[in-house]
Amino acid sequence: GEDVEQSLFLSVREGDSSVINCTYTDSSSTYLYWYKQEPGAGLQLLTYIFSNMDMKQDQRLTVLLNKKDKHLSLRIADTQTGDSAIYFCAERTPGSGGYQKVTFGTGTKLQVIP
Amino acid sequence: DADVTQTPRNRITKTGKRIMLECSQTKGHDRMYWYRQDPGLGLQLIYYSFDVKDINKGEISDGYSVSRQAQAKFSLSLESAIPNQTALYFCATSDRGLAGGPLFFGPGTRLTVL
Numbered sequence A: 001g002e003d004v005e006q007s008l009f010l011s012v013r014e015g016d017s018s019v020i021n022c023t024y025t026d027s028s029s030t031y032l033y034w035y036k037q038e039p040g041a042g043l044q045l046l047t048y049i050f051s052n053m054d055m056k057q058d059q060r061l062t063v064l065l066n067k068k069d070k071h072l073s074l075r076i077a078d079t080q081t082g083d084s085a086i087y088f089c090a091e092r093t094p095g096s097g098g099y100q101k102v103t104f105g106t107g108t109k110l111q112v113i114p
Numbered sequence B: 001d002a003d004v005t006q007t008p009r010n011r012i013t014k015t016g017k018r019i020m021l022e023c024s025q026t027k028g029h030d031r032m033y034w035y036r037q038d039p040g041l042g043l044q045l046i047y048y049s050f051d052v053k054d055i056n057k058g059e060i061s062d063g064y065s066v067s068r069q070a071q072a073k074f075s076l077s078l079e080s081a082i083p084n085q086t087a088l089y090f091c092a093t094s095d096r097g098l099a100g101g102p103l104f105f106g107p108g109t110r111l112t113v114l
Helices: none
Strands: A004-006 A009-013 A018-024 A031-037 A043-050 A055-058 A061-066 A071-076 A085-093 A101-104 A108-113 B004-007 B010-013 B019-025 B031-037 B043-051 B054-057 B065-070 B073-078 B087-094 B109-113
Touching (some): A004 A085, A009 A018, A018 A085, A018 A108, A031 A071, A043 A055, A043 A061, A071 A085, B004 B087, B010 B019, B019 B087, B019 B109, B031 B073, B043 B065, B043 B073, B073 B087
Parallel strands (some): A009 A108, B010 B109
Antiparallel strands (some): A004 A018, A018 A071, A031 A043, A031 A085, A055 A061, A061 A071, A085 A101, B019 B073, B031 B043, B043 B054, B065 B073, B087 B109
């Protein structure tokens, strides 16, 4: 079955780069996503990558996908205090009846120290 | 701005009460979802709907029911609330025509069942 794992916590200093890691088990994933959740808010889509790509860059965000190792990472350059949040990794996999299941990790809490 | 809204944002109720959570969207998306978030467990899918006449159970549908009143409205009901349904509930939408099919989330409803 599908399983997505993330470390629970990451602490970085303001201005440094943050790297949040995610591993998944289902090799049939089609897309992989990163979401950000700030306190009291819903999940905000940050970026996503098609499974046949190995890298995607969007301003301060860089997503790396190692499909062989089933490993996804999100790098945030020049991390700011406003980046403090919980980050969720998710994968989309084929399902039945036209539904493609989205499985979420448990989230990594990023703490940015001023 | 096209958006996903949820009402109420917070609700405290007692065991055995019937509760309805409502979701509306102005994104024009055809697909709508209800998720539940518990600390340390990521998000779990309760129900999903591909259009008004297509409603499907998710991973944890027991104790819940839904109604898709219109393309833009999808409500979640707890017929007889119990304490272990205390959680954060999110509505989400997606567009089958959008590559990658990312989910767009509402702000969530925090439900406490005493």
